Amino acid sequence: MNDTPLDSIESPADLRALPADALPGVAQALRDEIVQFVSRSGGHLASSLGAVDLLVALHYVFDTPRDRLVLDVGHQAYAHKLLTGRRADFARIGKEGGPAKFLRRAESRYDDFGAGHAGTSISAALGMARGLQAAGEDAFAVAMIGDGSLTAGMALEALNHAGHLKQPNLLVVLNDNEMSIEPNVGALGAFLSRKLSAPSARRLRRLAKDVLAPLPQPLQQLARRAERSAKALLTPATLFEAFGFRYIGPVSGHDLPSLLATLKNARAMMAGGEGPVLVHAITRKGAGYAPAEANPLKYHGVTAFDAATGDMPKPAATVPSYTSVFADAAVQLARTDSRIVAITAAMAGGTGLDRFADALPQRFYDVGIAEQHAVTFAAGLATTGLKPVAAIYSTFLQRGFDQVVHDVCLQNLDVTFALDRAGLVGADGATHQGLFDLAYLRCLPNMVLMAPKDENELRHMLRTAIEHPGPAAMRYPRGNGLGVALDADIRALEIGRGxxxxxxxxxxxxxxxxxxxxxxxxxxxxxxxxxxxxxxxxxxxxxxxxxxxxxxxxxxxxxxxxxxxxxxxxxxxxxxxxxxxxxxxxxxxxxxxxxxxxxxxxxxxxxxxxxxxxxxxxxxxxxxxxxxxxxxxxxxxxxxxxxxx
CATH class of the missing domain: 3.40.50.920 (Rossmann fold)
Known part of the structure; x- marks a missing residue:
């Protein structure tokens, strides 16, 4: 594409050479190109649009790649890829030989850590921060994580460890799209963010410490309680400061002047030994593109569409997907057996269980990005006589392997695992290939493991797994079935008979x-x-x-x-x-x-x-x-x- 501010940017160093007042134009150009590219080839749209301003500000304030930048999952990474030398080849994203949809260390020196599974960024960035510190380098490590990813247990484990280490050169940027943690508090929140992180505020905090030091302990404790109460009223600082972080926010993730000021202040705080720091930025999924803002779920992962209108082509009449056949069968079976409940880990739409949630909401559980919890939660449900069906992508169940072993198989509990996306998955690449589930499940005592030849057999296998009184797993591929006729009745198969x-x-x-x-x-x-x-x-x-x-x-x-x-x-x-x-x-x-x-x-x-x-x-x-x-x-x-x- 020609005549855009991106034409002069081959790397973040080129971005940093621009005056700050040029950055809104860069952000708009990034949004325009992301929409144009994704409308032709498909990809992750709403999340990437929502993170544009944050990524521009981070690359502008921090000296990447000397400073390390770790992006959680990679759904939000398209602007990062465009700013780091991959613009010319971006039209082939997700295609063989083109850039990956997710981050890959082998693809770019700016991709400090590969990620297709959520919740890993803080742990990785903490490791980098510690390594940089050990090497005597005055560089920083930044983890940018979405609010949904904080439901991943290891994200909380990493926050806890970072606070324990008092890691001075670690910054966590919370990309909060208003869907699970905090509502946008508007201009007041942005004002407080800048003021709380400004040098004058930090000097005042140090002065307060010096003044309080000679006072008796009861008075010191009273002063600290007053400070904590004030913060709790004005910001969500209490939670993150309990982990040992300096909290700044919330700040608008689309107000570049505020972002720049806040991130510069955060960097100064870390340079002064006041880390770790957490900056809480409020963003909107799909920001800058009205159709995606209005329906971010619809425009999360998209196929080609009309960029001018946002209209997506209506799919031609075709055979149903394995996912939809599974979901309909689960609802059909659950209507006749009140013991059946369904569980997903933040993938209700991807696994088809949104249909189950609509039909039987009191028997549906979305546990968030927490596969380990999903498995053990299912095990707990099974101890009460319920029949939980946990629908989890093959690649994501890897994260709950210990729980499958320890909490399900060793106790021979009646849990059914529906492994979607088993096999090759196309554009999502190595992080999402479902190629290991047979190996990691067939070695487990008490496990029954099966795979259907077509969508009709999938329905019968689901009933087989549910009726089996112990652990059972059924794997099936991404995409449409073979178009075979579906039997009216769903029957159980004889286990172990081909x-x-x-x-x-x-x-x-x-x-x-x-x-x-x-x-x-x-x-x-x-x-x-x-x-x-x-x-x-x-x-x-x-x-x-x-x-x-x-x-x-x-x-x-x-x-x-x-x-x-x-x-x-x-x-x-x-x-x-x-x-x-x-x-x-x-x-x-x-x-x-x-x-x-x-x-x-x-x-x-x-x-x-x-x-x-x-x-x-x-x-x-x-x-x-x-x-x-x-x-x-x-x-x-x-x-x-x-x-x-």
Whole structure:
């Protein structure tokens, strides 16, 4: 784009070379470009627009990258990316080879810490502040965190630790969009923010300390109580100062002169050894773009839309998503069983449970960004005879792993986990890929673990998991289902029993979840070449349908397993372990995601690259059979080496 104030900004150093009165123009140009770029390619809009002024002010006041800037999650980071040398490539955000939607240390020296999961910024910034201090560097570490992220337990743990350390070079900027902590108090709050952080106020505070020092302890305590009471009346300082922070705020997050003055004063306070400091900024999601301001939830994560009007294209009639099928099934089952309750961790819309909340509000719980609490809360509910269904993205349940082990599985409690976004997720990239859940769940005693081949089977699996009297987890992918007909009744499946979808005598393809459909397509390709490939829908990872899989492997003499999951510890590994335990050793090819971090890109292209589409499965079958023919028949008791792709 041409003729904007951004044309001269290649780095924050260029921003700092501008006069302060040029910054509102820079902020407006950033907003314009974010709207234009996101309207074409999709992405995170409302959160990024709300954080523009804060990011301009932070990069202007602090000497980034010498001073460290850590942004929580990354939803709010688009202005940061545009100011730090990624503007020319921004149109490809979230696409393979383009910038990531979230922060990545490998992408830019200005991305001090990668983050796709909320609540990590204060811990990371505290570690940086401590490291800088230990190295004798007079630099600062800044964590910018949204108010919603403060529900993450580790954010509070980090605040507590920072206060305990009295970390002088740490600044926390609370980006409060008025949705959970404090309402905007207007000009008075901004005035108090500037005054409380100004040098004269700090001198007065030091003078007060000197005056109070000779007084008897009772009078000193009375004076301190009076100060605390005054602050509690005028600001929300009490909470954060209890953690050991110097609190400044609230200040308008869209008033650049006030922001600059407040941040400069905060920096001076830290330089004077008065840290850690917390600046509380009130912002509006979607600020500067009317449609996003009016409906920030709708414009949080968007596909392409009309930038001039904000109109989003109406989706064409299509098959329902796995998420919506899960949500409707949960409501249907809950209407007939009053014990069923639903839990989400700040992802009611993403998991589809907003539908459950509308239908059965008294039986729905959103615990905030607190996956650990969500799991143990569910465990507590289960002890009373309720049947909690915790819908949590695969990548987010990783955060509650200890609770799944200690609080659910060890006590064999009746909790159902619905793992949305299992598998490859596209533009959200490495932080959100659901590629590890089979490995971290199948090792747990008492856990039942399953994956549906389509949206109809998902409904039956949900009932199966709910009716099972112990822990059960069901994983399913992002996106639309296959368009299959939905049975009128939702029935429970027999646990540990798969289904043979196609028979054949040359090759056994044992597929899980989303890979069943391409396995069937691959078998059809092979059939045209004269190869009889059996296709088995495993359904269950734990317990495996070992009798059926063992019979197929023995009869066909060649086996391919297919899963949309990491190879290490996944479904194929479970099959090999089980067969080896029975002394059944046949030529085997494991098709799964290799041992690498998968970045953002087109999921279909990534599946093809890993050999997990129909063409790849068929090719693996051909190669396996060709290798078996070259090797000749195995001697009795002989061992064929298992090959992993």
């Amino acid at each position: 289904e043979l979808l196609r028979d054949g005598g040359d090759l056994a393809i044992v597929a899980l979840g989303s890979r069943v459909a391409p396995a069937l397509e691959a078998a059809s390709q092979l059939a045209r070449e004269g190869v009889g490939a059996a296709v088995f829908n495993a359904r269950f990872v734990k317990p495996l349908d070992l009798p059926a899989i063992a019979e197929l492997a023995t009869r066909c003499g060649a086996l391919v397993t297919v899963e949309e999951h990491a190879l290490a510890g996944g479904f194929g590994s479970a099959v090999l372990e089980a067969l080896a335990g029975q002394g059944i050793l046949v030529p085997t090819r494991l098709l799964a995601v290799p041992d690498e971090l998968v970045e953002h890109g087109d999921p279909a292209a990534q599946l093809a690259r890993f050999g997990l589409d129909a063409a790849g499965i068929a090719a693996a079958g051909r190669a396996l059979l060709a290798g078996r023919r070259r090797a000749g028949p195995a001697p009795v008791g002989g061992l064929y080496r298992a090959a992993a792709s």
